[in-house]
Each structure stands twice: as C-alpha cells, then as structure tokens.
Amino acid sequence: MMGFLAAIEQSGFSVWVRESNSLLAYPGVLFLHTLGMGVVAGISALISLRILGCAREVPLADLQKLYPYMWAGFYLNTVTGIMLFAIDATTKIIDPVFYVKLAFIAAALVLMYRINGQVFSDPLLEKRPVQMNGKILAFASIVCWMGAITAGRLLAYVGPGVISSSGN
Amino acid sequence: MSLSLLAHIHLLLNHFPTVGFSVGLGLFLVALYAKSDPLTRVGLGIFLVIALISIPVFMTGKAAQRAIKDLPGVSGVLTETHEDAALLALAFMEVTGAMAWLGLWQFRRTSRATNGNLIAVLVLSLITFGLMARAANIGGEIRHPEIAVQGADPVDAEWIRVASIAGFINETNWAWPTLETLHFMGLSMILGVALIVNLRMLGVAKNISFAALHRLLPWGILGFGLNVFTGFLFFVTIPDQYTTNRALHIKIILMMIAGLNILYFTIFEEPWKLGAGDDAPMRAKVVTTVSVVLWIGVIYFGRMMPFIGNSF
Numbered sequence: 302m303m304g305f306l307a308a309i310e311q312s313g314f315s316v317w318v319r320e321s322n323s324l325l326a327y328p329g330v331l332f333l334h335t336l337g338m339g340v341v342a343g344i345s346a347l348i349s350l351r352i353l354g355c356a357r358e359v360p361l362a363d364l365q366k367l368y369p370y371m372w373a374g375f376y377l378n379t380v381t382g383i384m385l386f387a388i389d390a391t392t393k394i395i396d397p398v399f400y401v402k403l404a405f406i407a408a409a410l411v412l413m414y415r416i417n418g419q420v421f422s423d424p425l426l427e428k429r430p431v432q433m434n435g436k437i438l439a440f441a442s443i444v445c446w447m448g449a450i451t452a453g454r455l456l457a458y459v460g461p462g463v464i465s466s467s468g469n
Numbered sequence: 470m471s472l473s474l475l476a477h478i479h480l481l482l483n484h485f486p487t488v489g490f491s492v493g494l495g496l497f498l499v500a501l502y503a504k505s506d507p508l509t510r511v512g513l514g515i516f517l518v519i520a521l522i523s524i525p526v527f528m529t530g531k532a533a534q535r536a537i538k539d540l541p542g543v544s545g546v547l548t549e550t551h552e553d554a555a556l557l558a559l560a561f562m563e564v565t566g567a568m569a570w571l572g573l574w575q576f577r578r579t580s581r582a583t584n585g586n587l588i589a590v591l592v593l594s595l596i597t598f599g600l601m602a603r604a605a606n607i608g609g610e611i612r613h614p615e616i617a618v619q620g621a622d623p624v625d626a627e628w629i630r631v632a633s634i635a636g637f638i639n640e641t642n643w644a645w646p647t648l649e650t651l652h653f654m655g656l657s658m659i660l661g662v663a664l665i666v667n668l669r670m671l672g673v674a675k676n677i678s679f680a681a682l683h684r685l686l687p688w689g690i691l692g693f694g695l696n697v698f699t700g701f702l703f704f705v706t707i708p709d710q711y712t713t714n715r716a717l718h719i720k721i722i723l724m725m726i727a728g729l730n731i732l733y734f735t736i737f738e739e740p741w742k743l744g745a746g747d748d749a750p751m752r753a754k755v756v757t758t759v760s761v762v763l764w765i766g767v768i769y770f771g772r773m774m775p776f777i778g779n780s781f
Binding site: 324328331332335336338339340342343344345346347350355356357358359360362363364366367370446447450451454455457458 | 646649650653654656657658659660661662664665668673674675676677678680681682684685688745765768769772773775776777
C-alpha cells in the first residue's frame, strides 16, 4: 500500500499542489479547506445551538433548508481534504492525529444524519420543546466539530513529518 | 505599506480612540442625563465604531515603533511602556465596544437598552477613557520631549506587559496551536451567521423572519470577539511577522468594512422589517451578499499570510 500512496504523493498533480509557487496550488487548496470548514462547522453549530434552545424565535423546521449548504461545505472539504492527503499520503497514513480528525468528522457526520432523522423528522417538532435525545445529539455535534477543528490544526504541529510551510 | 507610511497612519488614527472617544463619551453622558434614546444610540454607535478603529490603531503603533526605534532620542523603554499602556486601554476599549454593540442590539429588539447594559457601557467607557488618556500621554512623550517630566522614568509597573504575554506564548508550546484553533472556531461562527442571514435574504428558508435571525447575531459577535482576542495575541507575540505583511493589511481593511457592515444587520430598519415569507428588498440582498464576500476575503487573506507578502 505504501507504494500506492507514494505513487499518489509523486503524481503530477500532487507535485504541482505541493511545490508550485502559484497561489492556486497549496495555498489555494488550504484556503478552500478553511472556507469549507467555516461553512460546515458554522452552519452545523448554529443549528445545534438552536436545538439546544438558543434563539428560540427561529423556527426549527425551516433550519432544515440549510442542510444542502452545509453539505456543500462538507463536499468541498472532502475534495480539498483528499488533495491535502494526497500530497503527503505516506506520512498522513501513519499519523494518529489524522485518524483522530477523521473519527471526529465521521462522528459529526453520523450525528448530522441522526439529527435530521430524529429532530427534523419529528412530527411534533414545533409543538413541544426539543426532546433531550435531540439536544444530546446537538451538543455532541458541536463537540465533534470542535474536535475535528482542533485535530486538524494540530496536524501541522504534532505527529510524523510536519510540513514546514503550513503556517506558524 | 511601508513602516513609515504605517507610522503616519498611526498618528492619524490614534486621534479616534482619544479625541473621538472623548466626544463619544461626552455625547453618551449627555444622552443619559437627558434620557434621550436616539442620542444614547448614537453614543453607543460611536463607541462601537471607535472600538473597531482601535484595532488598526494598535497594529500601526507597532509598525511606528519599528519605524522609529533606531532614531536618536527615542526611548525604547518609553515606547514599550506606551505599548503596554495601550494594550490595556485597548482591552477595555474592545469590551466597551462589544457592550455597546449589545446595547444597540437590545435597542433594535425592544426599543430600549437594558439598564444593566447602559451602566456597564458607562463604567467601561469611563475606565477606557482614563486608560486611553494615560496611554496617549505616554505616547506623546516619545517624540515630544518638551512635555516629558524631567528626570522621571516611565513607571515600570504596568498591569499588562506585552513582553510577558509574548514570552509566555513563545515559550509554551501548546499556546500557539490553541490560539489558532480558537481563531478557526471564531471564524466558523462568524461565517455561519453571515451565511445564514445571507441565504435567508436570497430566499432560502423563507419562513424565518429576520427578527428571529437577529437573535443569532450575538453568536457571530462572540466569534468576532474571540478572533480579535486571539488575533491580538498572535500580533503581539511575533509582530514582525505581521506589521509589513501585505495580506494582513488587506485582511484588516476588509475586516473593518465587514465590521461596519454589521451595523446594517444590527440596527437598520430595512432588514428588521422582513417578516416570515417576505421577499427581501434588493438592497438587503446586496448588502448581505457583500458581507459574506467580505468575510470570505478576510478568510482568504488570513490564510494567505504565509504566502503573500514577504515576512514569513
């Protein structure tokens, strides 16, 4: 497998992203990844805060309409995330911090689906306060995104082979 | 922008948190005495705008220090004391600005700010005024030796010392990543709120009235406050990485405009009137879209700091 990952790491595309001086290369991919993070974590956190009882004037059911935009951020980060993985594949694959990050993201993903199913599909949604089950999911979702952001940031500082140009 | 240009900008802008703030404070006191709501709102607005302007005031101050530090007759100790005094004053200024924003937010929702908020703004603005006057006075002595008291050394008893903060962050290896992580969380909050409001103006989730979304604004301000806080900690720790960084200059300019833009959402009549199911007027669509574009620009230039500009 290492051979496969090394091949990805040395592919023309990966080399371009990693070593080109163009702002569209590594800096651009990082920027888009930051943007996607802001979109998915930001919208998700605000929906979760509403579920937890903040800003009660906001009708909960309508927040479901924001899901497609949240997913758009998520897809952007999946794509840019794969690019960021590819340029450093042989190192990331053995980096425990990377797996921690993926675990938090997977958990956040599951929670987003379950919130969709349990909170937004509840026929009594606007008629009674959100059930504790939903609130626990919302709280856990916030924790998971915080964890993903933290683990993601720590990738530049902790673990094998830190790319020196990834910011101070 | 070169260091000497930034020094000039510092000398220009530093009139706002000093002279400008005194005018605002005077107006606010008159407003409270006369129990005039419109005047109180203007006072709060002035505090908010000056708190925003104080951000580049401090940053250009650092650049000014770098510009003049080797000139004859410039006291390094004095500039350091001025910076320490300025940082303390800035901290209170930003809290005053945040409370002023909250007051304006309350005014929009309930036609009055709570007494608690007005008292808090009053106390904080008085403290800020005192601290700013002190910082300004020390600053004046840097290049106006004729007003310096003969033989008096700057008192080495500042409450916060930039050198200590920078030293701690530099020596504690988890500090910088923690600050960056908090900075990313703050940006997510800001972008999230800006996006949700913008999407609503563009027609998504039309059943939500703007008045309801108005309740989400404090979370955006919380994110903004977190990022101003962490941002300044970055800045004082490794200032030379930032003072001449072109990406940062653009980022701060965009941030100032976006900060002013917040006033539109907080107090203007036009978005406030948007009820459930209503179509937003074109201007609201434009302003909110511009807001999101500005914040994306802030993220872009922030992320580009190691790559654009030559200081990393």
